[in-house]
Amino acid sequence: xxxxxxxxxxxxxxxxxxxxxxxxxxxxxxxxxxxxxxxxxxxxxxxxxxxxxxxxxxxxxxxxxxxxxxxxxxxxxxxxxxxxxxxxxxxxxxxxxxxxxxxxxxxxxxxxxxxxxxxxxxxxxxxxxxxxxxxxxxxxxxxxxxxxxxxxxxxxxxxxxxxxxxxxxxxxxxxxxxxxxxxxxxxxxxxxxxxxxxxxxxxxxxxxxxxxxxxxxxxxxxxxxxxxxxxxxxxxxxxxxxxxxxx
Amino acid sequence: xxxxxxxxxxxxxxxxxxxxxxxxxxxxxxxxxxxxxxxxxxxxxxxxxxxxxxxxxxxxxxxxxxxxxxxxxxxxxxxxxxxxxxxxxxxxxxxxxxxxxxxxxxxxxxxxxxxxxxxxxxxxxxxxxxxxxxxxxxxxxxxxxxxxxxxxxxxxxxxxxxxxxxxxxxxxxxxxxxxxxxxxxxxxxxxxxxxxxxxxxxxxxxxxxxxxxxxxxxxxxxxxxxxxxxxxxxxxxxxxxxxxxxxxxxxxxxxxxxxxxxxxxxxxxx
Ligand SMILES: Nc1ncnc2c1ncn2[C@@H]1O[C@H](COP(=O)(O)OP(=O)(O)O)[C@@H](O)[C@H]1O
Ligand SMILES: [Mg+2]
Numbered sequence: 001x002x003x004x005x006x007x008x009x010x011x012x013x014x015x016x017x018x019x020x021x022x023x024x025x026x027x028x029x030x031x032x033x034x035x036x037x038x039x040x041x042x043x044x045x046x047x048x049x050x051x052x053x054x055x056x057x058x059x060x061x062x063x064x065x066x067x068x069x070x071x072x073x074x075x076x077x078x079x080x081x082x083x084x085x086x087x088x089x090x091x092x093x094x095x096x097x098x099x100x101x102x103x104x105x106x107x108x109x110x111x112x113x114x115x116x117x118x119x120x121x122x123x124x125x126x127x128x129x130x131x132x133x134x135x136x137x138x139x140x141x142x143x144x145x146x147x148x149x150x151x152x153x154x155x156x157x158x159x160x161x162x163x164x165x166x167x168x169x170x171x172x173x174x175x176x177x178x179x180x181x182x183x184x185x186x187x188x189x190x191x192x193x194x195x196x197x198x199x200x201x202x203x204x205x206x207x208x209x210x211x212x213x214x215x216x217x218x219x220x221x222x223x224x225x226x227x228x229x230x231x232x233x234x235x236x237x238x239x240x241x242x243x244x245x246x247x
Numbered sequence: 248x249x250x251x252x253x254x255x256x257x258x259x260x261x262x263x264x265x266x267x268x269x270x271x272x273x274x275x276x277x278x279x280x281x282x283x284x285x286x287x288x289x290x291x292x293x294x295x296x297x298x299x300x301x302x303x304x305x306x307x308x309x310x311x312x313x314x315x316x317x318x319x320x321x322x323x324x325x326x327x328x329x330x331x332x333x334x335x336x337x338x339x340x341x342x343x344x345x346x347x348x349x350x351x352x353x354x355x356x357x358x359x360x361x362x363x364x365x366x367x368x369x370x371x372x373x374x375x376x377x378x379x380x381x382x383x384x385x386x387x388x389x390x391x392x393x394x395x396x397x398x399x400x401x402x403x404x405x406x407x408x409x410x411x412x413x414x415x416x417x418x419x420x421x422x423x424x425x426x427x428x429x430x431x432x433x434x435x436x437x438x439x440x441x442x443x444x445x446x447x448x449x450x451x452x453x454x455x456x457x458x459x460x461x462x463x464x465x466x467x468x469x470x471x472x473x474x475x476x477x478x479x480x481x482x483x484x485x486x487x488x489x490x491x492x493x494x495x496x497x498x499x500x501x502x503x504x505x506x507x508x509x510x511x512x513x514x515x516x517x
Contacts, residue, residue, distance in 0.1 A: 094414075096266065096384075104468075138413075
């Protein structure tokens with residue numbers, strides 16, 4: 001299964017002409033990589049993730065997902081391989097119950113109803129929310145919605161999972177649960193976040209971005225413990241590394 | 248809860264009851280749709296003074312509400328805006344149509360009869376439509392439309408509109424709540440900020456609708472919804488259900504069924 005990989009070379013992108021948000025980004029993600037994409041607000045983490053799933057295709061350079069170039073015509077194939085979890089669960093979930101929402105993708109890919117059901121069940125088990133199967137989404141808490149969002153992409157059995165700020169708006173217990181679940185996946189993962197403690201616990205590799213560029217790319221343990229590097233780029237040491245100040 | 252919060256809740260609630268695991272909910276959506284259309288057509292076709300014949304048509308919504316285990320009280324509450332409206336339609340008939348007629352031995356103004364008939368027609372139509380919506384999810388209904396060869400694009404439009412109504416309402420709710428919290432003494436929204444508020448609302452809901460759409464795209468949405476839900480086949484019991492109601496409607500159309508039943512029951516006692 002070593003075919004799972006993602007390849008980004010010299011990618012630049014801007015929403016408006018002449019205003020580049022991403023500047024000459026290059027990296028390679030292989031099977032079993034868990035990459036933390038970190039950087040201050042507005043450096044372009046979300047933008048980069050959206051490029052990887054083809055939500056914007058007007059970039060220059062090359063993005064390849066398992067050798068398939070991310071271009072308009074290839075999007076259906078690409079999107080079968082990549083699952084993208086939005087920052088805002090409320091926008092990601094649009095059906096009435098968890099089951100309906102998780103079944104949305106497999107149904108779109110034309111699986112027979114028994115297979116759809118099997119996949120939904122599996123996704124629910126992987127995220128530990130079988131009890132939420134028939135619960136209405138609008139009655140769920142933030143943590144529950146986040147897990148359902150993750151289940152909606154697992155039902156597509158993607159090779160690669162992208163997540164945008166997954167731990168934001170979660171209370172400590174839900175956050176811990178999320179970390180636990182993320183660690184149980186052996187997909188290629190890319191997680192954009194400024195929750196460095198979470199990255200520390202879930203990712204073996206970290207890409208640090210600032211001002212639309214990749215500043216460094218290496219083992220999480222090295223990058224997230226480098227106080228000077230982090231502070232130069234608008235971040236701080238993970239909480240667990242700071243000396244606690246209790247007032 | 249605020250009015251908008253209520254509206255959102257209502258929509259979710261309708262989704263919930265339409266998804267219940269009930270016998271009527273399981274009937275093929277196409278069958279239910281056809282029955283509803285036939286029912287409405289028959290109701291409308293009654294002559295404007297044929298109040299006794301029309302009264303028999305109450306059987307369908309009555310039976311439907313019982314079979315589907317819908318609360319009559321809740322339903323009336325939910326329809327409280329529509330029902331008075333349909334009742335108003337015939338309100339002036341008594342003034343224009345003053346020919347006296349006799350029904351069940353009671354002398355009445357013909358206009359009163361035609362007013363009541365019109366009201367009944369309106370109420371029955373609304374009840375039958377409500378019955379359909381309350382027992383059929385929007386996805387299944389759209390599937391029925393597709394089977395009837397309604398153009399794909401139109402069906403998708405219906406479905407997405409339905410999905411986006413809540414998106415829009417939620418935005419409205421958020422904006423007005425944020426406003427109310429910072430203007431605690433005002434009732435409603437001051438007209439000076441109507442402009443910027445609606446502008447904000449439009450931008451925000453477009454934004455959110457955009458994200459919802461992206462989320463659909465990422466999960467393999469290819470521009471049509473007709474595969475949604477199990478592609479249920481019409482079962483024999485669905486056909487029986489259809490034929491049963493068509494027969495009842497035909498009977499009601501021919502004879503004033505309530506009067507007949509009334510006479511029979513009365514006959515037993517006399
Ligand atoms: N749809 C958009 N149109 C124009 N500019 C945008 C859009 N989305 C994001 N941006 C801009 O792109 C930059 C990077 O945003 P984003 O990728 O969301 O950052 P991050 O996720 O790292 O916080 C920001 O300056 C933001 O204002
Ligand atoms: Mg972001």
